[in-house]
Amino acid sequence: MVTTVVMTLKQISTRFSIAVHTLSLIAVSPANDCTGDYIAGSVNTNPVIIRRIIGMLKKAGLVDVRPGVGGASLLKRPEEITLLDVYRAVHAAEEKQLFRIHEDSNIDCPVGRNIEQSLQTELLAAQVAMEQRLAQTTLERLIQSFHDQ
Amino acid sequence: MVTTVVMTLKQISTRFSIAVHTLSLIAVSPANDCTGDYIAGSVNTNPVIIRRIIGMLKKAGLVDVRPGVGGASLLKRPEEITLLDVYRAVHAAEEKQLFRIHEDSNIDCPVGRNIEQSLQTELLAAQVAMEQRLAQTTLERLIQSFHDQ
DNA sequence: ACCGTTGTAACCATTCTAGTTCTAACCTAT
């Protein structure tokens, strides 16, 4: 018997990386130049994708956009914006957790009764470890790293 | 204009938490009792889901299953199995990365040309931070934590 | 030979992603 099933890892959406790309562009461009179409050209995607992401960044208070006239600008300095801020901004669903845990375990079973709570603790700790690492990198540092390549 | 779009976070599959549940059951049950149907009863899902996951755990060298006769047993001691081992086992696609990065950025743009490499470094660091935290928890410690609740 | 089990193919509904088209609203310059 040979298995052919390939299961792939669920990955975090490119929304996040596109959002970082977008903010980097806004940071290094003169305000009025940085239109949705211009950003879309650099990211190489459809302008609506950029507008959707900019909408999230706006809700998170990271950018200001001028309807009509065009162009976006940062509401915080690049050294005040961390990758965690961006991560949170584009995953608008605030309190959702990275790890899903199956529900409705059988409470008549000693394992089923306890597993959810125990796992919750451990997986949350892993998520926090990741987020803390994201929080260590600012937009400014990321942009500076461009020059080192 | 009012936005009604709700975007949700892409989460890591419950395969992972079900796999941990499964291994915990195998660890605390007499070998022959622990059939796929029994595990499915504790997890409260379809037995095929469990068989699929056990197949992955088998490939990862974590469990041994007896076809025909039934029942599964651990191939390592619970203190030798970490959550990271399980995480890797069920996400069979080993080297895939947690974070996706958009591709095909415009190389004529100074940001587009550099963002991928710079982000890659940072996001990988965040992923490693998470995985190291998972590696700190063994199956044994998890099972022991049941009693503390 | 029977029966419960494992292994797995095949299929399905649901959800999310990333992209598209289209339209309305907005602002500035002419």
Add this chain to the structure above:
DNA sequence: ATAGGTTAGAACTAGAATGGTTACAACGGT
């Protein structure tokens, strides 16, 4: 005022992954 470029976002699509189901073959002890 109006034309042109822009933002805002609704509505739709194709594709992929998840979690579940049914069905059936292979296995092995009784």
